[in-house]
Amino acid sequence: MSAASFLEVQGITKRFGGLTATEEVSFTVKEGEILSIIGPNGAGKSTLFNCITGFYRPDAGKVLFRGKDITTASAHKICKLGIARTFQIVQVISDMTVLENVMTGTYLRTYDRRKVREKAVEILRFAGLHEKMDFPGTDITIADKKRLEVAMALGTEPTLLMLDEAMAGLTPVELREMIALIRKVRENGVTLIIVEHVMEAVMELSDRVVVINSGRKIVEGSPKDIVRNPEVIQAYLGDRYSAGN
Amino acid sequence: MRNPTVRQIAFCAVLLVALLVFPLVVHGTFPTHVMIMVFLFAMMGVAWNILGGYAAMFSFGQVAFFGIGAYTSTILLMNYNVNPWIGLVAGGVLAALMGAAIGIPCSNLRGHYFAIASIAFAEIVRIHFNNWKFVAAAEGLSLPLLPESLRNFMFHSSKVPYYYIILVFLLLSVLICRYISTNRMGFYLRAIKESHELAKGMGISFVRYRLYAIMISAFLTAMAGTFYAQYILYIDPDSVLILPISVQVVLVAMLGGAGTIIGPVIGAAILLPLSEITRVWLGYKGTGIDMMIYGALIMVISAYRPEGVWGLLTTIGRRGK
């Protein structure tokens, strides 16, 4: 029971020219929970995501990780501190095998080539990619690539894993597998923040949900509460539907 | 380069033995000279590979490091009586520092943008040396003739010692390259090649690793420059700082197969004899025919067989199975 929260996001604001992509967004994340960030397209979720992970520098606000201010820290340092991320458009290293991709991740914490390889193999087993270990990174299905991305991130031994639309473009079967994988990751002691559109995953996995619209946080709560919240419905479906529900 | 197959190891072993025995079997200054040039450019091609093959930093400015190496050791020798071997290291260090200095403003540049920046850098170096009195500007420097010995890094009666020295340099470069490729740096460079964003996300400081790559590549290329100075015994900006040398290095790496370790060696083995022979047979009148053939070859190969010879050989090898 430490006083400092695991992750604290305070008043994050980010502007691009005249457009305010993210405005005064604040929330906290408890250790061990799965928090989802949802919102309509263009709401500013990715911008927020990038501000937290050090890819953008916010114009105002703070990000505190275990009490440490990481607002202006560079992206690679944030990864070293224990926050790993995936990308909206899946990125794997093309001229490497699946195993080598994960090794690139595990190399962050060890230099010993044998250990690096062993850890990577373990992670591949965990992620269900063990059989495809020697396939070229580009030669696997999109669903496997997404798993690979998760595996690569896990290689860096994060305490917080942030997923950017990991469920997009998956078939129903693949979706279930991914949900199972995320659950396993949490069971292994990793806190998760997931930015998602696929509601099934949000409902199943989240302990709490934060809803963003037009750059602002409009509400925060359990999945059940969020789904009934009139403001949320209005944000997604427009005025015509909110009154009727 | 993944764990090499038995076939590949055997091939390299046979090749190595052949190269070691070559001067004992083939006599004559011209063949030895050609082989020395082959090794020289193979070494620079291997050094280039660390940048261009692994990290997609297509440097067309390697000649700057070559020249810095050549000039540093020569000036230290001529003005301060510093032993060329120490000068070799000094040149390497200086080149590495200059590489880091230019690497910082260029840390976000990739592909074509990086290529042009590297050319701009090398040209600045050339123009400066061409006008700098301290290094005798365009006149160039003639190395003092020291008594022949390994310690003095100078031989007069035969080219064969030079042959073995540059071969050792080449092997050293290949070993360094292989070490990089199979350990963390190689992985990180390939991640950087894929995407700076991805690298950042995996905890890789792409700025730092790019600098490491430049510095190592610069050091090795400068070593080649010092060797050249000690071999030819005369250097001037027009022979050690010109763009065609940088281009030759890229071609050597590309022809052999960029991104492989043995590629540049093969590329050099094809390209250097070609340019040396055509230069001697056809170029003496300054007619330019030798370079025309050279240029034509480059055009045709890059247009019709860009994966290089190594790529070609491995494809054939695979199909053969």
Next chain:
Amino acid sequence: MSEQLVAQLMNGFLIGCMYSLIAVGLTMIWGVMNIINFAHADFLMLGMFTSFWLYTLYGVDPIFSIPVCGALLFLLGWLIYRFLVSKVMTGPALAQLVVTFGISIFIANAAVFLWTPDFRMIEKPLLYGTWNFGTVQLSIPKAVASIGSILVSLGLFLFLRKTKTGKAILAVEMNRSSALLMGINTERVNALSFAIGSSLVGIAGAFLSMYYYIYPQVGGTFGLISFCIVALGGFGSIEGAFLAGILIGIVQTLGGYFFDPAYKYAIVFAMYLITVWIRPQGLMGW
């Protein structure tokens, strides 16, 4: 003192106009097909020699060679695209960088072989001499060349914005796959852009031949400068290349005037490096 400065600025502007014309063709080729044509400045040299031989053998003044140079280089550009460059479009990026290098080496040395490395000059073009504004002297051929360059660049600009073909080229430049989906024949656009770019630099060669030394290696420094201009203006941006060309011309002249003429190109390159440090995509690049 300030008259000198004005003269230098004018000179820089005039040189810059020439640079702009050279750079504009290069950036268009880059914008459309992602290729840096290292042989671009050698095409310039060919344009210059075409003008020279027409003058020396047939007494044709450079002014009238302009259309010939344009047409000849257009054809050459088309052929080179068709038989060499198009092959590397689908290959590794390195091959794309290198093939035009090969073409450059081939052309420059073919020129040495055919015409010897000697320096030539067009002694008495039609437009010759200087205008005098007070104490400032303006070289007429340079002025004509510069005005011509501006006009031709303007012509390109209008062509790209107002004609159907031109707009197709712009479309491909902006987004290749969308252009393809809209039914634009991107292969044709590639070839056309390469040909037009080459034609423009051929015309620049005709202009340049009015006052500059003509020799096989003239492409050398012009080439490097034009790459810097293109990168400075932002790869693919024609407006950027035009402005950067003039800027570089002025920087070069002022740099040589204030520091050391021998270092004028070094100053240009240094300025380029500083600019890409601050703004990697160039002034107007995307």
